[in-house]
């Protein structure tokens with residue numbers, strides 16, 4: 001999405017699983033990636049990240065608030081069930097060999113143990129390998145049909161639906177080198193079109209610098225919105241409701257129709273505002 005919008009950005013590479021000691025102070029313990037940062041504002045989950053990209057680029061169709069209900073429903077399915085189906089169906093000998101090459105044995109065991117823990121504690125519908133493969137096949141047929149008459153899934157230009165569908169399939173095609181795409185030429189052409197702009201003007205940055213930028217900045221002013229949530233100004237926990245349900249603790253500063261803003265403070269990052277979407281997250285008082 002950063003490539004398609006041509007925005008300038010910096011990239012901090014983090015470990016593939018916690019502990020992530022430099023990221024934890026910024027995102028208040030939220031365990032998933034990606035996370036985005038603008039000064040002392042930190043955006044968790046692609047739902048809040050895409051909203052910022054859409055705003056900065058003046059392209060409302062890149063976030064959920066800018067699209068109609070049909071696209072929203074498509075994204076809900078693509079981001080969770082279909083994404084998990086893509087990852088599950090990527091299980092193959094080739095994939096296992098790649099994992100072995102990428103990790104030391106100890107790290108591989110840690111990684112697998114971590115994934116099993118995520119799987120066991122997840123509250124998403126369980127899916128076997130057969131079901132996952134079936135879902136991916138149906139998904140590809142649906143995309144092939146959509147793309148028969150237009151370059152992107154919903155029209156002449158990409159919207160958030162394209163990006164949601166793309167990332168799971170990217171994993172299958174590029175990382176797992178899956179053969180399922182052979183009978184779907186329109187999907188392959190669309191994937192090439194999606195990848196063509198690259199990742200934009202991304203510059204590598206150290207985690208220390210990211211933390212320093214947070215410390216030096218003030219969180220931006222809170223949105224002007226009538227807010228009478230009973231938890232406002234109270235210490236709360238916000239956690240994903242699907243998987244990786246590690247909570248972030250902070251003071252609830254805003255409960256907007258689109259999401260929550262938490263104030264967190266620690267010596268490494270200073271005072272930060274951590275943004276979460278409402279959908280897919282729970283908030284509870286401590």
Ligand SMILES: N[C@@H](CCC(=O)N[C@@H](CS)C(=O)NCC(=O)O)C(=O)O
Pocket residue numbers: 016017018031032033034044045046047079118244
């Ligand atoms: N709903 C999240 C999903 C993000 C996600 O699942 N990220 C994976 C890596 S691609 C992750 O962090 N999984 C748990 C973990 O590894 O800690 C989003 O849209 O950002």
